[in-house]
Amino acid sequence: EVVVVGSCMTDLVSLTTRLPRAGETILGHKFFIGFGGKGANQCVQSARLGAKTSLICKVGKDSFGNDYVENLKKNGISTAFVGQTTDAATGTASIVVNSEGQNVIVIVPGANLLLNCEDLKRAADVICKAKVVVCQLEITPAVSLEALKMAHASGVKTLFNPAPALADLDPQFYTYSDIFCCNETEAEILTGIPVGNLEDAQKVGRMLLERGCKLVIVTLGAEGCMMISVEEPIPKHVPAGKVRAVDTTGAGDSFVGALAFYLAYYPKLPMEEMIRKSNCVASVSVQASGTQSSYPYRKDLPRDLF
Ligand code: ADP
Known part of the structure; x- marks a missing residue:
């Protein structure tokens, strides 16, 4: 089983011709609600590939939270450890996108920040019996770290995605992650090395190995990934296929979910x-x-992926 400990966010998206200025009200031409949050996204991708999945998370006892639970169930994800709280609202991302595709985003984590170590204890059985435990940083970082430690103590593989990146990440995250998977932005925030090409990614990889990582993957958008590990310290480039990209939002989460x-x-x-x-x-x-x-x-995928 794949167990994801992480976030759920309701995306509230308005499409406009331009972004509003401070104090201004403008008209948009379209509005839609989407299901997001890195934890849930990754869990959904894993489930759609056929994994048995559990998401350990917290949403509000509100309509967005109820809808989110339904969404998880529709995707075949176990919701036994989806908490619903009255102390905060379901996490939201309010997004305005203009006709050039530029956006402004306000994230209110809400209930996500109320997921705590007690919740993990209640889920200890599924965490410790999982094949893989996946964590990110859209919940309280100490809770993510505790989940990685619980998994590690039971010999469960840990996959950590340090997103959104923290400049002062607790170094224990490096040692408790079997696989440390970040994108170019996260790589730069963690190491100070701007990543514009494969060589930069290799430098990041080496630096993260020195910090205690066992295996580092840096995702490089259309260029695929760079991987380096203690066992195979010669970095490898794993290219992605050439495709016509329409919307790359959430690509990193699809990658992490698939890897899990x-x-x-x-x-x-x-x-x-x-x-x-x-x-x-x-x-x-x-x-x-x-x-x-x-x-x-x-x-919907080629048979040779399975
Ligand atoms: P994030 O969504 O976190 O910014 P990336 O942009 O690095 O992450 O994308 C994650 C993965 O998604 C890549 O490693 C690659 O597999 C795939 N991907 C992203 N953009 C493209 C693209 N334009 N063409 C093909 N694959 C892509």
Whole structure:
């Protein structure tokens, strides 16, 4: 089973011709609600590939929270450890996008920040019996770290995605992650090295190995990924297929969710092969618009990915 400990956010998206100035009211031409949050996104992608999944998270006891629970169930995700609280609202991301695709975003984490170590204790059984535990940083970082430690203590593989990045990440995150997977922005915030090409990513990889990581993956958008590990200290480039990208929002989460699936269900595959397959899944997700709405199902993917 893949267990994700992380966030749920309701995306409230308004499409406008231009972004409003301070104090200004403008008219938009379209509004839609989407399901987001890095934890839930990753869990949904894993589930759509066929993984048995549990999401450990917290939403509000409100209509967005109720709708989110329904969404998780529709995706076949176990909601046994989805808490609903009256002390905060479901996390939201209010997004305005102009006709050039530029955006402004306000995130209110709300209930996500109320997920605590007691909640993890209640879920200890699923965490410790998982094949893979996946964490990010859209919940209280100490709670993510505790989940990684619980998994590690039971010999469960840990996949950590340090997003959104923290400049002063607790160094224990490096040592308790079996796989540390970040994008170019996160890599730069963590190391101070701006990542514009493969060589930069390799420098980041080496630096993170020195900090205690066992295996580092840096995702490079259309260029695929860079991987480096203690076992294979010569960095490898794993390219992504050439596709026509329509909307890359949530591509990183599709990648992480897919990787969790392969780690759990094809543990004997070489890491490079798991990354190549995860690139394929994520590159399908960029060819449709939206976040979870663009994530492919197993039935829509080439047979050789399974
Ligand atoms: P994030 O969404 O966190 O910014 P990236 O942009 O690095 O992450 O994308 C994550 C993964 O999604 C890449 O490693 C790749 O597999 C896939 N991907 C992203 N953009 C493209 C693209 N334009 N073409 C093909 N694959 C892509």
